[in-house]
Amino acid sequence: MSQYVAGLEGVPAVESTISTIDVENRRIIIRGKSLEKLARENSFEEVAYLLLYGEMPDRDEAKAFGEELASNRTIPDEVVGAVKSLPSNTHPMDALRTGISMLAAYDRELDDTGLEANRRKALRLIAKTGVLTGNLDNLLQRKTWSQPFKEHNHSENILALIKGKPVEGWAAKTFETLFILYVEHELAASTFAARVIASTLSDMYGAFVGAIAALKGPLHGGANEKAVEVFEHDVAGAERLVREKLARKERVMGFGHRVYKRGIDPRAEVAKQLLEEACRIVGDDRLYRVGDHVERLMEREKNLYPNLDFYAAALYKLMEIPPRLYTPIFVASRTAGWAAHVVEQQAENRLFRPRAIYKGPVED
Ligand SMILES: CC(C)(COP(=O)(O)OP(=O)(O)OC[C@H]1O[C@@H](n2cnc3c(N)ncnc32)[C@H](O)[C@@H]1OP(=O)(O)O)[C@@H](O)C(=O)NCCC(=O)NCCS
CATH class of the missing domain: 1.10.230.10 (Cytochrome P450-Terp, domain 2)
Incomplete structure (x- = not known):
């Protein structure tokens, strides 16, 4: 067996065209482009498209992608009701994980792991995770539900749902820049978890549920x-x-x-x-x-x-956002990165099945 490295530190585990951390030059590259520059100059919709399709959208493609996202924001009443029924002291990360898990039951393409079906599911998941995230405090604390703000883009909409009213100016712009900075970061623990799940040819919702659980930990997104x-x-x-x-x-x-x-x-x-x-x-x-x-x-x-x-x-x-929502906002952004990784994993799949070095007893 090859050498054991605790926590797989520094061990390459996949080949990917999605992103890399260029430590020496202190930059993060997403599909060939600088994340820092994307965050300052582009919209989340454009960056999500870049992640899913491998290239920047032109103006029409970006508009169509944004409209597709906006038209997929509906959450089934049963899912709204289930999250609302959770105890009000439930951590929003747990509520979000539960909501995403339930949404799987409403996706007709759940078990289709083909490239195009996966991209369509990715779009639905990005859209719905955003709306759920924006509504987590409404659902858990106030037991209400706010409809998405139709005229707002993805990140503006999440912030507006959290605040209960549209937000403009520096806060909206800064929220989106931060949202893009969180979108993708190579093989972080949650992304690896998503890829491991996807490698069994399980569905994208399941991969996200596992990734959310991984992200919740205080050593990662928490x-x-x-x-x-x-x-x-x-x-x-x-x-x-x-x-x-x-x-x-x-x-x-x-x-x-x-x-x-x-x-x-x-x-x-x-x-x-x-x-x-x-x-x-x-x-x-x-x-x-x-x-x-x-x-x-x-x-x-x-x-x-x-x-x-x-x-x-x-x-x-x-921005006066309650701290319990910080990690769910990270989830809502990282969905685009996770989705790109699930798509890539399943397009060229190899099951993850490492070995353990056994240190226990062996009876004669
Ligand atoms: C992110 C993290 C898990 C990376 O850990 P790592 O590379 O595996 O580093 P280690 O856990 O081996 O830590 C090495 C040493 O630095 C210390 N250390 C690491 N992060 C620390 C922190 N945030 N505060 C205080 N000490 C820290 C460890 O206690 C350890 O000290 P020791 O050698 O005396 O035991 C770790 O830095 C951490 O726990 N940070 C806080 C959580 C966090 O911000 N996570 C978000 C990451 S994006």
């Missing part, structure tokens, strides 16, 4: 909800909190990354710039000062750098 803690304080309070955590050998969420070991996550760099711009617009730079101070402290004390979740948490806080 970190953004926890990272907001330091931003509840002023600079001195944040420093005290971080020092206490380090003294207790606790992890400071939003720092460290399996792939970026020697510098800031390039997505976090963009998010930090967004935070600086947003703080300037709202005329209060506390969150930026706290973030920058904690970043320097963590570098000095632990040689650790922020990942996207750190500055995303500050931005969502500035």
